[in-house]
Every structure is written in structure tokens, then in C-alpha cells.
Amino acid sequence: MELREKYPVAKTYEILDGFDIHRTSAQIFAIVKIFDKIKNRTNIIVTRNNNLKIDSCEVVNSIEKGILLAKKNGETECFIIGGGQIYKMALGNNLVDRMYITHIEKSFNGDTFFPEIDYSMWGETQLFCNVADKINTINFEVVKYDRLVVA
Numbered sequence: 001m002e003l004r005e006k007y008p009v010a011k012t013y014e015i016l017d018g019f020d021i022h023r024t025s026a027q028i029f030a031i032v033k034i035f036d037k038i039k040n041r042t043n044i045i046v047t048r049n050n051n052l053k054i055d056s057c058e059v060v061n062s063i064e065k066g067i068l069l070a071k072k073n074g075e076t077e078c079f080i081i082g083g084g085q086i087y088k089m090a091l092g093n094n095l096v097d098r099m100y101i102t103h104i105e106k107s108f109n110g111d112t113f114f115p116e117i118d119y120s121m122w123g124e125t126q127l128f129c130n131v132a133d134k135i136n137t138i139n140f141e142v143v144k145y146d147r148l149v150v151a
Helices: 009-015 023-036 063-072 085-091
Strands: 020-024 045-046 058-060 079-080 100-106 122-130 138-146
Touching: 009 045, 045 063, 058 063, 063 085, 079 085
Parallel strands: 020 045, 020 079, 045 058
Antiparallel strands: 100 138, 122 138
């Protein structure tokens, strides 16, 4: 499927350009070539493996340490790009105040899923909507969610 060719990967580069990226060590080996195309950012890997060393990446053992490192690098925003356990920990520990989520109108088999979200706690802004066509045969939308401040 050419879904990423039309929108998500190119837009992801624009959204992520200049920001620190958090990812798990399991992901780094699968996607490092894709993210080499994103310039002006620091790659921060969250892992339990204290011996992991990867060129052009910072390695930490907690999400909180990754966020502190991003702040130390002068970042005002960083992106956590998974996997499932990292998403669950970040959301469960209230470390996330903005999410960019692609909602795909199709079900897929899998063993890892994004955590359930109480969307009533988030303000929603639609960034992009794709109506199925010859190139992208599935409807999808990209939505930005900002955490609502509860008094």
C-alpha cells in the first residue's frame, strides 16, 4: 500500500523536523533509515539495555530522562513514537500534552495497539483527511489532540 507516499511520511517529516525523537531500542533497528531523512533533531532511545550504543542517537533508560535530555538540548517539544509500552507509560504518567494520531478506517490484526484514550480530556484539531482513492485505498485522518486543562 502506498499510504505513506501520499501524505503521512512526508507530513511526519514536517511535523518532526527540528524536534527530539524518542523511540524504543526495538524500533531503532527497523526504522533508522526512515528517520535519517529527518534533519535537525536528536534521536533519543529509551531502553532497558544499558550497553546499547548507536551512532547519532542518545540512549536513556526512562522516558523522563529522555524528556529532560530534550529540554537540555533546548527543545520545547519532543515526540514519543512508541512502541506500545512506551506510549502506555508516557500517557499513564501524564507526560503527554499533545498527540498526533492517524485514525485509519480499517481494522488490522496485530499484537500491539495504542492505549485507550479518554478523548473527552483532549481538544481536537483535524490536520488532514484522506478519502480513499486509487493511490490510498483506505479512508484516514490525521488529528492533533491537545490535553485540556482541568481546573
